[in-house]
Amino acid sequence: MAEHQEVDPPAADTYPRKILEYMEGFLVSKTVFSSCELGVFDELLAAGRPLSAEEISRAVGASLDGTQRLLAACTGLQLLHTHQDQGQVLYSNTEESRVYLTRSSPVSLYQSIQYSSRTIYLCWHYLTDAVREGRNQYEKAFGVSSNDLFQALYRSDEEMVKFMQLMNSIWNICGKDVVTAFDLSPFKIICDLGGCSGALAKQCTSAYPECTVTIFDLPKVVHTSREHFVTEADQRISFHQGDFFKDPLPEADLYILARILHDWTDERCIELLSKVHKACKPGGAVLLVEALLHEDGSGPVTVQLYSLNMLVQTEGRERTGAQYTALLAAAGFTDTQHRLTGKIYDAVLGHKGT
Numbered sequence: 001m002a003e004h005q006e007v008d009p010p011a012a013d014t015y016p017r018k019i020l021e022y023m024e025g026f027l028v029s030k031t032v033f034s035s036c037e038l039g040v041f042d043e044l045l046a047a048g049r050p051l052s053a054e055e056i057s058r059a060v061g062a063s064l065d066g067t068q069r070l071l072a073a074c075t076g077l078q079l080l081h082t083h084q085d086q087g088q089v090l091y092s093n094t095e096e097s098r099v100y101l102t103r104s105s106p107v108s109l110y111q112s113i114q115y116s117s118r119t120i121y122l123c124w125h126y127l128t129d130a131v132r133e134g135r136n137q138y139e140k141a142f143g144v145s146s147n148d149l150f151q152a153l154y155r156s157d158e159e160m161v162k163f164m165q166l167m168n169s170i171w172n173i174c175g176k177d178v179v180t181a182f183d184l185s186p187f188k189i190i191c192d193l194g195g196c197s198g199a200l201a202k203q204c205t206s207a208y209p210e211c212t213v214t215i216f217d218l219p220k221v222v223h224t225s226r227e228h229f230v231t232e233a234d235q236r237i238s239f240h241q242g243d244f245f246k247d248p249l250p251e252a253d254l255y256i257l258a259r260i261l262h263d264w265t266d267e268r269c270i271e272l273l274s275k276v277h278k279a280c281k282p283g284g285a286v287l288l289v290e291a292l293l294h295e296d297g298s299g300p301v302t303v304q305l306y307s308l309n310m311l312v313q314t315e316g317r318e319r320t321g322a323q324y325t326a327l328l329a330a331a332g333f334t335d336t337q338h339r340l341t342g343k344i345y346d347a348v349l350g351h352k353g354t
Contacts, residue, residue, distance in 0.1 A: 031073045032101075033117035036110055038062060040074070041093055041101040050083045050090035107173050111165035119162065123312045130312045137312055149263060149314060150218065161224060168197035168229060171258070174345050175203035178258070178289045181339040181347035184208055187254035187285065191216055193244050193276070194260045197229040198237055200289075204256070205236045214250055216240045244272060249279040258289035259345070262306075263314040266327060273331030280352045286333060288348040292340065293320045302344070324348045 035041065043059040044051060051059070057067035071091050074080040079097045083090040093102070103110045126137035138146040144155045154160040179200065184190075185208050192201050195215030204213050215225065219241040230237055240250050245268070249255075255276045261269045276286055291303040297320070307318035319327075321338035325348070328336050333350030340346050 028077065029116075029121070031070065031077065032079070033113060033121070035070060035074055035079070036101055036113045037117065038070075039103075040070070041079075041097050042103055044080075044091065044093045045098060045102045045104070050081075050085070050092040052088055052090055056091065107169070109169050109173070111162065112169045115162050115166040119159070120309065120313065124309075127308065127312055130308075134311070136314055153313075154218075154220070157220075157224075160220065161228070164197045164221065164224060164229065167259075168199045170344075171197075171199035171203060174341075174343055175200045176207065177341040177343050178345050178347045179203050179207050179256075179287075181341055182287070182337070182349045184254060184287070185210070187211065187252075189251075189253045189281075190214070190256060191240075191250055191252035191254070192256045192258070193217075193249070193272075194257065196221060196225065198225050198234070199229070200256065200258050201230075201237045202234060205234070212236045212238070214238050214240050214252065216242060216244060216249065218243060244275070249275055251279055251281060253281050253284045255280060255284075255286045256289065257286065261288060261316070261324070261327065262290055262310055262318055263316045265315050268315070269327045270330045273327060273333070277332040277352055282352060283354040285349055285351045286328070288324055288328075288350075289345050290324065290348065291318055291344060292324075292338065292346040292348075293318055295320050295322055321346075321348060325350075 038060040040056060040060060043056060047055075047059075053068045053071055054064055056071065057064045060067070062070075071080060075082055075091070079094055079101070081092045081094055083092065099105055099107060100109045101113070102108060122141045123137050126140045129140060130137050136146050136149075138144050142155065145151070153163060184204070188211050190201075190204055190211050190213045192204070192213055193216050195201050195213075195217055198215055201213040201215055204211060213236065215222070215230075215237065217225070217239070222239045222241045226239065230239075242248075257272075257276070261272070264272070273286065280286065291306050293303050293307070294300070303318050310316045310318060324338065325336040328348070328350035333352060336348065336350040338346060338348040
């Protein structure tokens with residue numbers, strides 16, 4: 001029988017601040033989610049002046065009491081400024097909320113926040129099950145089979161558009177950093193595999209005026225991208241419909257796989273990279289855009305959390321630079337380098353010999 005061990009009580013002045021912050025982190029997320037969903041930041045932007053809680057509650061169609069509490073929390077989170085006017089409290093957007101939380105901003109994260117609130121958050125309700133079972137949780141969260149990952153991700157036209165808006169907002173903010181992490185100017189013909197809304201393709205054509213970019217994606221994604229995201233003014237961007245696991249890839253100097261490999265197992269990654277290597281012109285290359293873990297796996301914590309999200313939502317995981325180098329080498333690519341951007345996503349470049 002195990003011997004009972006006495007445990008010393010914590011010192012009287014200790015306080016589990018970090019644990020409580022982590023435990024209550026979802027309160028912050030849901031405050032931001034609900035403020036965006038109600039349109040708080042949009043109404044303040046449209047008004048062009050500070051508003052009272054009563055004015056905001058009327059504008060968003062919410063109770064005064066609930067609105068006052070929400071506004072107080074947003075002020076505490078430094079998403080709103082407060083002003084005193086004849087004894088009345090008025091609210092206005094901070095610069096950060098004006099730029100990133102209003103729908104009309106060109107670098108708005110509104111759609112990303114909506115997707116996090118209505119899709120990712122629901123999947124994370126089943127994180128414990130995902131850890132136990134080692135697989136994604138679409139079946140429990142949404143009642144759809146996850147045998148085909150993208151059938152689950154794109155389970156309705158509305159859900160597909162939401163996902164595309166999410167990726168669009170991310171690349172509008174982070175895209176320039178990753179396409180300029182290496183000098184890609186020698187590569188004139190670029191193929192963006194799983195290019196989705198075309199936001200990263202636009203970053204490429206902006207940074208490299210002599211290149212053309214073909215977006216390779218599923219037919220319904222291409223149709224939606226043409227309808228909602230890529231206009232005829234983007235003359236150096238074209239489309240190629242197909243499934244990159246099943247269909248031939250167009251020949252190119254450079255292939256971009258942005259947040260693609262993290263969806264898949266090592267075996268599927270090597271399968272896809274081998275197809276890319278075969279289609280790639282001699283002297284060409286492949287650019288991977290991913291959030292890189294430290295080589296010892298010790299961080300960054302954001303990427304560690306992303307890897308848990310890959311467990312909950314996909315078949316894949318986040319990886320280190322060395323792990324991506326190994327996948328590229330298994331497919332035939334050499335002289336691989338990786339660059340940290342200092343932002344969310346990093347870049348890995350592998351070459352095909354001449």
